[in-house]
Amino acid sequence: MSYHLYFNGQIAPLDTPLFQSNDLGLLRGYALFDYFRTYNGVPFRWDDYWQRFANSARLLKLPLPLSQAETAAILTELHQLSGQAEVAFRFVLTGGYAPDSVQVVQPNFLIRTEPLPVDNPAGRLQGIKVLPYEYVRDLPEIKSTNYVHMVLMADEMKRQQAADLLFHKKGEISELTRSNVFLFKGDTLITPDRHVLHGITRRTVMELAAPHFEVQVRPVLYDELLHADEAFTTSTTKWVMPIVQVGEHAIGQGGAGKRTLFLQELFDALIAKWGK
Amino acid sequence: MSYHLYFNGQIAPLDTPLFQSNDLGLLRGYALFDYFRTYNGVPFRWDDYWQRFANSARLLKLPLPLSQAETAAILTELHQLSGQAEVAFRFVLTGGYAPDSVQVVQPNFLIRTEPLPVDNPAGRLQGIKVLPYEYVRDLPEIKSTNYVHMVLMADEMKRQQAADLLFHKKGEISELTRSNVFLFKGDTLITPDRHVLHGITRRTVMELAAPHFEVQVRPVLYDELLHADEAFTTSTTKWVMPIVQVGEHAIGQGGAGKRTLFLQELFDALIAKWGK
Incomplete structure (x- = not known):
């Protein structure tokens, strides 16, 4: 086998x-x-x-x-x-x-x-640091194989102990290299509507969040992220992963936010019973 | 063999x-x-x-x-x-x-x-049509393998009887999908200095042109190309290829320009004696 x-x-x-x-x-x-x-x-x-x-x-x-x-x-x-x-x-x-x-x-x-990727369980609890990176993906709705910037910056991310890049352009954020981005302002959950790949985990999280929070899907300013109460990223391998630092800037209290951890619990419950 | x-x-x-x-x-x-x-x-x-x-x-x-x-x-x-x-x-x-x-x-x-590519001898004499396309290559100084737009537009180019795409962005031209672009305004030869791959044929043509024309290497407006007297593209396989039409717009007199054909002759002479 x-x-x-x-x-x-x-x-x-x-x-x-x-x-x-x-x-x-x-x-x-x-x-x-x-x-x-x-x-x-x-x-x-x-x-x-x-x-x-x-x-x-x-x-x-x-x-x-x-x-x-x-x-x-x-x-x-x-x-x-x-x-x-x-x-x-x-x-x-x-x-x-x-x-x-x-x-x-x-x-x-x-x-x-x-094999299943290693899931960064520490990151899921403590949150990750991302590096702001001025870029927007070409043809973002296509899950193309173009990840040149991610590979090019792999060493620099390691050096700065960052887990990923946060793409922003003209003051607007879009996504991380392989995952979507969300932020909380109070009880409002906000995620970019354009220049993004439509993640399946993104959609799942929006469905899980809908009964509990107001969900806004719209252009999101980089500045809004910096002043958010909480932020997180979603992907097939990251599930719901808190973002606690963007470059040297701490998001919210600088730790995993309580609403983020609540969504993480909902997601964990969903996959625990998947297929059963 | x-x-x-x-x-x-x-x-x-x-x-x-x-x-x-x-x-x-x-x-x-x-x-x-x-x-x-x-x-x-x-x-x-x-x-x-x-x-x-x-x-x-x-x-x-x-x-x-x-x-x-x-x-x-x-x-x-x-x-x-x-x-x-x-x-x-x-x-x-x-x-x-x-x-x-x-x-x-x-x-x-x-x-x-x-095998050597077919060299489009008809295009070299009569000139080619290109389609304007709003795009600028990412990391243009790297000869990367990212040619998604060229492949994506291959059918459309055929349909419009165009030989290539002309990339322009924010009113500035850069290059064709796999070749550089030049224009003549009177006896001045002009080619973009940024957002381009530094072609070896481009360099060769600039060297050949220097004794005969004023050569300007600088940002070039899309509008300048449309109002140029002549235009051409250079590459390893295209040598010096006149551009006579951009979309439905004719360049100069709509045929291969005399200065372009002169540079073509210089280039042909150079390669005829190459290695001898």
């Missing part, structure tokens, strides 16, 4: 050399991906992740090589092969092999099974 | 499956490349291309796996294996395999030998 992948109709061990060198994902950055995981052995919000994946593909004009049902059957097979109770799945859809290095002929479709 | 590639110390046929699926070029778009060709069997301005490649690598903080001399020896071997008089070489340097999908451990270095 070990982690395997699916690639254009084949199942193979995870470290198999696969891609020929004229793949448009490799040569031209023309690729999208998605990433999700199981709880209690059941993929979390599979319909939502599939829909987002299909939407990214549509925006990049790439035909989907498989239906949702065909893909689900592959996920089941890969999950069994892994021998693990819980796994993460990474989809990658590239522009495929291009004789002229430009035109899409036939996409390459990869599904990787991966 | 056939086209081969070099990959991390190995020589292999061009269509060999090579890349494992956790390459940072593939998963995170963290990769750079370069592209050059031979004339009379001798790589054109090899020192300049190597220097640009090394500069891109430095800016992406990727160590070069080989020295220039080691690389030159591989080029010679690949050229011989091709059995062709003339070849093009494509370098690709990626962030390599990343266990955590984020941190660079060891770059992957690929050198592909490729």
